[in-house]
Amino acid sequence: MAEVIKEQNLTRVVVASCSPRTHEGLFQENCEKAGLNRYLFEMANIRDQDSWVHMHEPEKATDKAKDLIRMAVAKAQYLKPLKPGQLSVNHQALVIGGGLAGMTAALSLADQGFASFVIEKEDRLGGNYNHLYKTLEGLDAQVHLKTLLEKIYKNPLITVVTSAQIKKIDGFIGNYKTTVQTKDGEKVFEHGVVLVAIGAYENKPQEYLYGQNSKIKTQRELETLIYGKDPRLTPVKNVVMIQCVGSRDKERPYCSRYCCSEAIKNALELKAADPSRDITIIYRDIRTFAFKEDYYRKAREANVKFISYEENRKPEVVASGDKVEVKVFDPILNESVILPADAVVLSVGVVPNPENAAIGNMLKVPTNQDGFFLEAHVKxxxxxxxxxxxFMCGMAHSPKFSDESITQANAAVSRACMVLCLDFIEAEGKTAFVNKERCSACGLCEINCPYSAIQVNVAEGCAEVNAVLCKGCGVCTASCRMNAVDLNGFNNEEVLAQIYNLN
Structure with missing residues (x-):
């Protein structure tokens, strides 16, 4: 393509092929290699918009392809060269959250020579990792946590701010300013990227007599007793564990992933301390991912019993005086059984951080239907x-194991470093612009912009577009009642040319 552009001295290029989402950038780069402005390129998507959706009507698909190409050519003659602006990049990062993912991200950034600010709302780092003592595979989580903390506080590139609350985040890629409320008053941090690692919370159940009877505990509470060698566990001989408490139901349809493994881990620990203990795990589906299945087999071999239940036939916990019993329908026996319990342990899963919505509004990033942060593209x-x-990492994104949080934190840092390693970044060329003479400063465009890229300048009496924040979505253009906002690459002249050339 580059050679043809040079040989024919082309001033516009139209390509009729597949989706611009995957190949437009490649063709634009070839245009630039030949000395042609990348925005003098137009693409007719005759695959996704034609051949794929009309595969059973080849003749009509061919006619439509001709129309799409004719429209692209008509638009191309009105294309104008655009010059994206350049912006300097602040080489520091802000990490929101000081849990396992946040600490891993800060250390990974430091290893690559980039400074970071770790903002933690609690009075200490660690988050959920403070309550994990051992992984299913045998890693001593508290030793690992201690090592992480030592590395962080010794690293000159990492600034830790605890007991802090984020009040405001302004700016754009490469140039952010975040206002943080600390114990010493408000502080402003300047940085180039943001890593969201605010984690999630253990669900507090409202069922199975939790909070009403001291024998009803969560898996986290049981783990604290086990590794603290609490003497209250000594007389406990009959243990019943109930899975999917407050999860995989109408309110929270998602699986928290780690609960089954956590139950098996604690069951094996209890059996190791006293093999005579009778332990029963009541489950809907045992989800021990990948090689964690080996530990499920070990639990079976250790005589840990498993009884399945259906969502519409949940177990019942009954307390009478000092006695607690669990009634559950056993599908193998085809009858209900009653299990005496010295301890009933609930696998409760996690719920999203309640601050997700507030942080999401500050950064203009979405959450999914479950309340966790939503990535740009899952693949x-x-x-x-x-x-x-x-960028995001850890359980702010979804429930996951500790090793998955570490992996995702390193992935987020890799992406962040692609920005931090640059001295300058280019803004998008196809952005909106305002005709000041037509603008009435009504503010409708500002209200509708999903990226906060357009604001009304009261002093000037018109709206102004921040080209760095603008993604060229066209919402402001469509919402403007005065026809004062236009979009580079999709202005009226170009769009009307396509319409008029459509048979």
Whole structure:
């Protein structure tokens, strides 16, 4: 393509092929190699918009392809060269959250020579990792946590701010300013990227007599007793564990992933301390991912019993005086059984951080229907947000194991470093612009912009577009009642040319 552009001295290029989402950038780069402005390129998507959706009507599909190409050619004659602006990049990062993912991210950034600010709302780092003592595979989590903390506080590139609350985040990729409320008053941090690692919380159950009877505990509470060698566990001989408490139901349809493994881990620990203990795990589905299945087999071999239940036939916990019993329908016996329990342990899963919505509004990033942060693309951009320069990791994204949080934190840092390693970044060329003479400063465009890229300048009496934040979505153009906002690459002249050339 580059050679043809040079030989024929072309001033516009039209390509009729597949989706611009995957190949437009490649063709634009070839245009630039030949000395042609990348925005003098137009693409007719005759695959996704034609051949794929009309595969059983080849003749009509061919006619439609001709129309799409004719429209692209008509638009191309009105294309104008655009020059994206350049912006300097602040080489520091802001990490929101000081749990396992946040600490891993800060250390990974430091290893690559980039400074970071770790903002933690609690009075100490660690998050949920403070309550994990041992992984199913045998890793001593508290020793690992201690090592992480030592590395962080000794590293000159990492600034830790605890007991802090984020009040405001302004700016855009490469140039953010975050206002943080600390014990010493408000502080402003300047940085180039944001890594969201605010974690999640253990669900507090409202069922199975939790909080009403001291024998009803969560898996986290049981783990604290086990590894603290609490003498209250000594007389405990009959243990019943109930899975999927407050999860995989109408309110929270998602699986928290780690609960089954946590139950098996604690069951094995209890059996190791006293093999005579009678332990029963009441489950809907045992989800021990990958090689964690080996530990499920070990639990079976250790005589840990498993009874399945259906969502519409949940177990019942009954307390009478000092006695607690669990009644559950056993599908193998085809009858209900009553299990005496010295301890009933609930696998409660996690719920999203209640601050997700507030942080999401500050950064203009979305959450999914469950309340966790939503990535830009599950396969192509799994740790990116749609907002450039903002990344996610850990349980802020979804429930996961500790090793998965570490992996995702390193992935987010890799993406962030692609920004931090640059001295300058280019803004998008196809952005909106305002005709000041037509603008009435009504503010409708500002209200509708999903990226906060357009604001009304009261002094000037018109709206102004921040080209760095603008993604060229066209919402402001469509919402403007005065026809004062236009979009580079999709202005009226170009769009009307396509319409008029459509048969």
């Amino acid at each position: 192509l951009r799994p740790v990116d947000f749609a907002t450039d320069g903002v």
